[in-house]
Amino acid sequence: MASRNRAEIPQAREALDKFKFEVANELGVPLKNGYNGDLTSYQNGSVGGHMVKKMIQNEERRMSGQ
Numbered sequence: 001m002a003s004r005n006r007a008e009i010p011q012a013r014e015a016l017d018k019f020k021f022e023v024a025n026e027l028g029v030p031l032k033n034g035y036n037g038d039l040t041s042y043q044n045g046s047v048g049g050h051m052v053k054k055m056i057q058n059e060e061r062r063m064s065g066q
Contacts, residue, residue, distance in 0.1 A: 020047060
């Protein structure tokens, strides 16, 4: 099974990482570079879930012309 922890467009990795840290900061999740095994699965999941929610909202706005 291939790793799912990669960007489809490798050049987007830096932007995605920046976005992840912005979302974690908004949620108060103490995400740091490197190892984050001390975070709960709930904390990690909330960051990923909120990232997806924001990406969908942005795409909906783009598609509606706003």
